Amino acid sequence: MMRSVFSLILICITFMYVSAYGAATATDKNLLLDKEIKNLQATYAAWQRNDAEFRSLREQNQSSETDIQEFAAFVAGLKRQVIEGCETVRQLGGDGNQHGVDCIKLSEESGDTQEEAPTIPTRQKTGEEKKNSLEEELETLIAEFDELMLEQQDTFKQQQAARQASGSGGDGQGASGGSEAAGTGESGEEAGTGEPGDGQMPPKAEPRSGPGVEKQGEMPEFEKGAIGDGSDDNVVARQLREAAEAETDPVLKAQLWEEYKKYKNSTR
Amino acid sequence: MRAASILRCMTVSFLLVVLLSSCATYRRVRSDKEKVLLDPAQTEAPEALLLDVRIPVFDPGELPESENAARGISEVIRQAESKYMAIQLKNAMQQSGYWGTVRVIPAESSGDEVLVIGRILESNGEVLKLNIKAFDAKGTQWFDKDFKGAVNEEKYADSSGSQVDVFQNVYYRIANELAKHYKKMTPEQIREVRRIAEMKFAQQLVPNAFEGYLQKNEKKGLYAIDRLPAEDDEMLARVRRIRERDYMLVDTLDAHYENLNHDMKDIYTNWRKSRLMEMNLIRKVDDAKNKKLAAGTLLILAGIALGILASNNEDAGSVTGPVVGAAIGIGAAIILQATQAGEETAINKAALEELGVSFTAEVEPTVLKVEGETIELTGSAEAKYEQWQEVLTKLYRVETEPEITSSEKPGSPDHEAAD
Numbered sequence: 001m002m003r004s005v006f007s008l009i010l011i012c013i014t015f016m017y018v019s020a021y022g023a024a025t026a027t028d029k030n031l032l033l034d035k036e037i038k039n040l041q042a043t044y045a046a047w048q049r050n051d052a053e054f055r056s057l058r059e060q061n062q063s064s065e066t067d068i069q070e071f072a073a074f075v076a077g078l079k080r081q082v083i084e085g086c087e088t089v090r091q092l093g094g095d096g097n098q099h100g101v102d103c104i105k106l107s108e109e110s111g112d113t114q115e116e117a118p119t120i121p122t123r124q125k126t127g128e129e130k131k132n133s134l135e136e137e138l139e140t141l142i143a144e145f146d147e148l149m150l151e152q153q154d155t156f157k158q159q160q161a162a163r164q165a166s167g168s169g170g171d172g173q174g175a176s177g178g179s180e181a182a183g184t185g186e187s188g189e190e191a192g193t194g195e196p197g198d199g200q201m202p203p204k205a206e207p208r209s210g211p212g213v214e215k216q217g218e219m220p221e222f223e224k225g226a227i228g229d230g231s232d233d234n235v236v237a238r239q240l241r242e243a244a245e246a247e248t249d250p251v252l253k254a255q256l257w258e259e260y261k262k263y264k265n266s267t268r
Numbered sequence: 269m270r271a272a273s274i275l276r277c278m279t280v281s282f283l284l285v286v287l288l289s290s291c292a293t294y295r296r297v298r299s300d301k302e303k304v305l306l307d308p309a310q311t312e313a314p315e316a317l318l319l320d321v322r323i324p325v326f327d328p329g330e331l332p333e334s335e336n337a338a339r340g341i342s343e344v345i346r347q348a349e350s351k352y353m354a355i356q357l358k359n360a361m362q363q364s365g366y367w368g369t370v371r372v373i374p375a376e377s378s379g380d381e382v383l384v385i386g387r388i389l390e391s392n393g394e395v396l397k398l399n400i401k402a403f404d405a406k407g408t409q410w411f412d413k414d415f416k417g418a419v420n421e422e423k424y425a426d427s428s429g430s431q432v433d434v435f436q437n438v439y440y441r442i443a444n445e446l447a448k449h450y451k452k453m454t455p456e457q458i459r460e461v462r463r464i465a466e467m468k469f470a471q472q473l474v475p476n477a478f479e480g481y482l483q484k485n486e487k488k489g490l491y492a493i494d495r496l497p498a499e500d501d502e503m504l505a506r507v508r509r510i511r512e513r514d515y516m517l518v519d520t521l522d523a524h525y526e527n528l529n530h531d532m533k534d535i536y537t538n539w540r541k542s543r544l545m546e547m548n549l550i551r552k553v554d555d556a557k558n559k560k561l562a563a564g565t566l567l568i569l570a571g572i573a574l575g576i577l578a579s580n581n582e583d584a585g586s587v588t589g590p591v592v593g594a595a596i597g598i599g600a601a602i603i604l605q606a607t608q609a610g611e612e613t614a615i616n617k618a619a620l621e622e623l624g625v626s627f628t629a630e631v632e633p634t635v636l637k638v639e640g641e642t643i644e645l646t647g648s649a650e651a652k653y654e655q656w657q658e659v660l661t662k663l664y665r666v667e668t669e670p671e672i673t674s675s676e677k678p679g680s681p682d683h684e685a686a687d
Contacts, residue, residue, distance in 0.1 A: 127666055134663045138506065141659065145513050145652045152520045152645065159527065 033092040037099045040085035044101040047078035058249060068251055076255035080263060083239045139238070143230065237263055293336050293554055293613060294547045297394055299420040304437040307444045309365035317458050318368035319381045319404070319450065320465075322518065323358055325374060325525070326350040326386035326398070339617060340543060340624025341392065348532055348631045349391055351638065353398065353439075355529040357386065358522075360439035366447045369515070371522040374642050379469030379514065381405050381461055384446065393540035394418060394547060396435045400442050402449065405465035407490040410449040415441050421548065424541040434537070464491050469514070470507040473653070474660045477503045503664060510656055517649045521642055528638040532631050539627040543620060550616045557609040564602030571595030 086103040096103040244256035328346035332338040354372045361370045390397035402410040417438035470478040497504045571592045578588035
């Protein structure tokens with residue numbers, strides 16, 4: 001009997017403790033959400049103000065290049081904070097759109113409708129939203145494909161390394177090297193070797209002009225190597241990337257790429 | 269009368285000698301005396317005027333019908349050769365400098381600017397005969413020709429340790445033939461081929477969006493451009509992005525074949541070389557055997573002729589009798605010796621067979637590995653292409669149908685498609 005009563009008391013205590021903890025956690029979460037929304041609102045307002053000011057300055061074209069660079073870096077940083085803030089609020093169960101922050105517009109600007117976060121579920125999607133959603137789906141599929149190709153390339157690199165380690169990979173000669181060509185006057189067959197390096201990855205499809213050419217999202221040449229192909233982007237990184245790609249002002253565009261790089265480094 | 273009998277006898281003996289001499293397991297082949305030089309591009313063409321070439325792995329062709337010719341050759345070997353030879357041709361074409369990217373692929377696909385299709389007609393280590401057809405995206409057949417080359421043991425010895433294939437002459441001839449056709453094209457024709465290739469790729473990916481851009485002359489099988497989308501067309505931009513992925517896929521597939529080339533090159537060359545040596549050994553034994561058969565037959569026939577002569581001359585009968593007997597006897601002995609030499613040939617034939625079995629066992633895992641990898645990769649890519657097709661088709665609908673239709677009719681296909 002005593003044992004049963006004791007067990008009952010224990011259960012009650014545990015239940016009360018868990019309820020209190022749950023309530024506290026929920027309260028904490030709400031507090032955190034409120035705080036994040038306030039931060040987001042403030043950042044959003046600052047970004048709107050500064051973005052408009054920046055564009056106005058650019059139109060006037062009176063400021064020094066250094067000032068413009070610094071201002072662009074500031075605006076790009078704010079935009080990154082807004083994108084991150086929208087995502088944080090969403091993760092906490094909130095919706096920036098209901099608090100004066102146009103997270104949808106931001107997503108649209110960057111070609112991302114946040115598929116994972118249906119912001120206004122009851123509203124019918126407009127044609128533009130549908131298009132954006134499909135564009136996002138296409139991007140995801142392309143990213144998946146790129147990932148598959150990257151895996152293959154990694155495998156080739158490993159195979160090449162294994163060959164070199166075993167001492168059999170050193171016979172690679174450039175595909176374009178030393179052709180045994182008419183008029184060259186070379187007599188030995190070896191002079192005509194030009195077999196692509198065995199065990200090496202073939203050159204990737206060379207970028208070409210004319211039909212079939214991808215402009216690589218107008219990404220600056222120097223950035224391509226540094227920031228990768230975006231196949232491992234998360235929601236925020238992808239929005240930043242798209243924002244950078246969509247930006248028409250070259251200075252702000254460069255700064256947005258910079259923000260993208262910083263963000264990617266911070267998530268690694 | 270007597271003279272006629274002797275003449276008849278001599279004619280029969282001559283025919284017999286010829287017949288026996290031609291009784292060879294492997295006929296002798298004259299190897300290429302001249303070295304074919306590759307015709308190189310004299311100037312670097314602008315990228316817009318380069319054509320990409322894709323070479324599907326060659327058709328392995330049929331194994332020889334004759335038992336001797338087919339000895340030691342298997343379907344697995346032909347499968348390996350079909351990939352190896354495509355890579356050799358690719359390398360020759362790349363060296364020439366006339367082309368954009370040249371890649372080996374598992375099978376022909378849409379969007380190829382130039383397609384080179386090969387079929388193995390003969391390959392035994394001594395002779396290589398290929399049938400090659402080349403087409404451009406327009407559908408024009410550049411040529412359909414057989415290319416043949418023959419090598420000897422010295423050629424293998426000379427190219428020992430070299431990266432050059434012993435049949436480089438054949439690949440250079442093909443590369444030169446392709447270059448000859450490319451050089452005849454005007455810049456406008458080249459651009460047209462590139463545009464048609466792009467449109468064919470686009471049409472396959474999003475048929476609705478690119479319908480009517482190309483016209484096909486069903487009779488001639490030739491494509492022509494009817495109109496083109498604007499350069500800033502959104503759908504075209506998407507198709508180009510996906511085409512870049514197609515290039516990546518093709519690069520990756522090609523890398524698999526390059527790996528196979530690397531893995532089998534040495535063992536394949538050794539097999540071909542050993543096979544040719546065995547064939548030459550058989551030829552030597554055949555030659556010796558045939559000579560003995562001819563000599564033995566001649567002796568027997570000479571003995572018979574002498575016997576005929578002696579039968580008409582009673583005086584000579586007592587003298588020629590033993591001579592005739594000896595000639596026939598020695599002739600028979602020589603023929604017997606020749607048939608014993610045939611057993612030696614059987615040993616070489618078995619060695620030839622063994623070489624084939626051994627090489628097949630060695631190369632089969634490599635071939636299967638590459639085939640498995642390329643099938644897996646192609647399968648994954650095909651699945652992705654289907655998904656791309658689906659999304660692009662939905663995008664096309666969303667972009668082309670009026671807003672009111674897609675937003676106010678929840679049950680419409682558009683609505684479902686976009687959601």
